[in-house]
Amino acid sequence: MSGRGSTAAVSGNVQARLGAFSLQTGDFSWPLDGITALFGRSGCGKSTLLRAIAGLIPRASGTLRVGEALWLDGRRQTPAPQRDVGYVFQDAALFPHLSVRGNLLFAASRAPKGEAPAAIDQVAAEVGIAYLLDRRIAALSGGEKQRVAIARALLSRPRLLLLDEPLAALDWKAKDELLELIGQIARTQRLPMVLVSHAPEEIERLAQRVVFMQDGRILRIDRR
Structure with missing residues (x-):
């Protein structure tokens, strides 16, 4: 798949309102490679941003570019089925x-x-x-x-794999095995991933960079 392991970026400025919650990321950009973790307290907007990247928030607005593909431009969106993403939910959703x-x-x-x-x-x-x-x-x-x-x-x-707290409901043995598997896939397939997590040990083990979020905003992006 073209784009794997490239020097392209995930970039944009995404807004969305879901009930009382408002996502206002501000401008952001991170390389389209390795594993990028979205980190912050529960309710800070991590999963909302992930869903916006996947095209699962119909009223999202702003801009979102993945590599050369413009997926969000104002209120015009590339439909979710046309985005080259894989999505792994916390509950597997099989x-x-x-x-x-x-x-x-x-x-x-x-x-x-x-x-x-x-x-x-x-x-x-x-x-x-x-x-x-x-x-x-x-x-x-x-x-x-x-x-x-x-x-x-x-x-x-997929061009990009999105992981929404896939380890949260697992016991430690299963979690440890899945951490190894996710890291192995990222390395051997050179498949960029975005991982939602509130567990520092998962981020320490997997992520090349961390996107810190609070109250719907991206505070900073740190490379590890």
Whole structure:
């Protein structure tokens, strides 16, 4: 995918109002590489900014550029399905009535015709879920569900992977394994990521830079 590991940037100035909360980021820019962490207290706007990047806030305004692509210009937005992003939610958000393979087949629609099974097998091996492909979602542990969610996001062939507190509900063993996996994917696939977290140990282990947020604003961006 073009753009992976490039010197391009995620930049803009995003505004959005959701009820009583107002996102007013101010101007920002960070390189489109490595892992960028959005950090701050609960309710500061981390997940709101992530959703705006994904195109999931219909009334967002301002500007947002990812590499050469202008995704937000005033109130004109590139629709979410047309943005090259993968999104991993805190609760995995899988289809419970499908098997693991079924969930991944649904996500592999961007693969060339006839190549989806091979793509699924490859990603399943990379993420460590090959032995789970025929299991139902209800039979999986929390850590296994998040591995499936990551595999599903990778199958969409994203330019940017968005992670919204994917480790928050996991026990320490599962969290430690997922931290290793996320770091490995970022390194080996040169896939830029934006990680929402309020856990300093996750940021210390994964992030190349930290975007500090407070009350809907970006205070500063520090490189680690």
